[in-house]
Structures are given as structure tokens and as C-alpha cells.
Amino acid sequence: MNLDQWEAKAKACKKCGLAAKRNHVVFGEGNASAPLVLVGEGPGEEEDRTGRPFVGRAGQLLDRALAEAGLDRTMVYICNTVKCRACDWDGEKASNRPPSAEETAACRRWLLPQLAAIRPEVLLCLGAPSARNLIHPDFKITRERGKYFPCEFARTAIATMHPAYILRNGGGGADGGYALLVADIARAWAAALQLRDGRAAVTMAEKEHTSDR
Numbered sequence: 671m672n673l674d675q676w677e678a679k680a681k682a683c684k685k686c687g688l689a690a691k692r693n694h695v696v697f698g699e700g701n702a703s704a705p706l707v708l709v710g711e712g713p714g715e716e717e718d719r720t721g722r723p724f725v726g727r728a729g730q731l732l733d734r735a736l737a738e739a740g741l742d743r744t745m746v747y748i749c750n751t752v753k754c755r756a757c758d759w760d761g762e763k764a765s766n767r768p769p770s771a772e773e774t775a776a777c778r779r780w781l782l783p784q785l786a787a788i789r790p791e792v793l794l795c796l797g798a799p800s801a802r803n804l805i806h807p808d809f810k811i812t813r814e815r816g817k818y819f820p821c822e823f824a825r826t827a828i829a830t831m832h833p834a835y836i837l838r839n840g841g842g843g844a845d846g847g848y849a850l851l852v853a854d855i856a857r858a859w860a861a862a863l864q865l866r867d868g869r870a871a872v873t874m875a876e877k878e879h880t881s882d883r
């Protein structure tokens with residue numbers, strides 16, 4: 671199945687309790703053959719309302735960081751580990767919460783084929799929950815941010831801070847880690863291009879070798 675077919679199937683998913691109150695399944699968007707895929711944690715209120723990933727305040731910060739790194743959303747693919755909004759309800763009032771381990775595990779049925787369909791060179795995990803899901807289960811951003819790891823869903827994976835964390839941290843005058851986010855995006859993109867060009871060179875050499883026979 672291709673990416674569009676996976677998205678169509680995911681949009682009807684009711685495999686965990688988050689289906690009950692969601693407005694949209696936020697599958698992901700961007701360049702379906704991007705060398706770099708950014709993976710966050712899960713949709714919030716604005717994402718649930720619009721069906722698009724990273725469109726709230728954190729998304730606006732991510733757009734700014736992408737632009738500072740010389741990129742825009744058409745050059746990369748952006749998605750989340752969990753496709754429906756996780757929140758607690760008090761009557762009709764919802765407050766965001768992190769997705770549970772069960773919800774995260776249930777949603778791997780969409781995330782993994784999604785990544786397999788795109789086949790990125792580099793995965794950039796935004797925040798520890800994404801890195802724990804895709805790199806290793808004990809991932810610590812403070813210790814392991816910005817390092818490359820082997821990854822079964824791309825040729826390598828790297829993690830950086832989630833833009834929402836930077837927003838929370840940036841209130842005291844410091845940038846909250848924003849400069850590191852920009853630097854990590856730029857490094858991940860450079861690595862993705864290098865790996866893609868290397869792969870293209872190998873493919874071309876294979877073709878030439880085959881046509882010589």
C-alpha cells in the first residue's frame with residue numbers, strides 16, 4: 671500500500687479509546703518522498719480541529735525553526751507517533767495529556783507503515799516520547815539529544831527538543847533551547863541529503879554495472 675492508502679485506512683481507525691472523542695485523525699503531511707521525517711508526540715487541540723500536524727503555537731515555532739534552517743514543510747514530512755488527540759475530559763472541557771503506553775503501542779500500526787512507505791534517510795524525533803518510541807525505550811533528551819542512532823525505520827535517527835517544551839522553557843528570557851532545535855534540524859537535513867546522494871550514487875553505480883553485463 672502507498673502512503674495515501676495507509677492514510678485513508680488510518681482515518682477510520684478505532685483501535686484505541688482516543689477514537690471516541692477525536693475530531694480528526696491527524697495522519698501527517700509533507701513531501702511523501704522526503705529524505706527527512708520529523709516525528710512528534712501527538713496532536714493537540716488545533717491539530718485535532720484542523721486535521722493537520724503542528725499547527726498550534728508549537729507548530730508555529732517549528733515552522734520558524736525550519737525556515738531558519740533553510741527548509742519549509744514541502745521539503746520534509748511531519749507526523750506524530752499517535753494520530754489522535756490524547757486528553758482528559760471534565761464534562762465538555764478537555765485538557766491535553768501525554769498518550770498512554772497502550773495508545774502509543776496501538777498507533778504503531780499506522781506509524782510504522784507510514785515510515786516504511788516514505789523510507790526517509792533520517793528520522794528527527796521531536797521530544798523524548800517520540801525518541802523512546804523510535805530509537806530506544808530509555809532515551810533521555812538531556813543526555814542523548816543531537817546524537818545519531820541506528821534505527822530500523824530510517825538509515826539513522828536523531829532526537830531534539832519538542833517545540834512545545836521550548837515554548838514552556840523560554841519564558842524567562844533565555845531561548846528555551848530554540849537555537850539547539852534550529853541547529854539539530856539543519857544537521858539532520860544535511861545528513862539526510864548526504865545519505866540520499868550516497869544512495870543515489872550507489873544506485874547509479876549498480877545500474878552501470880548491470881548494463882555493462
Ligand code: SF4
Pocket residue numbers: 680683684685686687688689695752753754773776777780
Ligand atoms: S490513536 Fe491511533 S490507534 Fe488510537 S484510534 Fe487514533 S489512529 Fe487508531
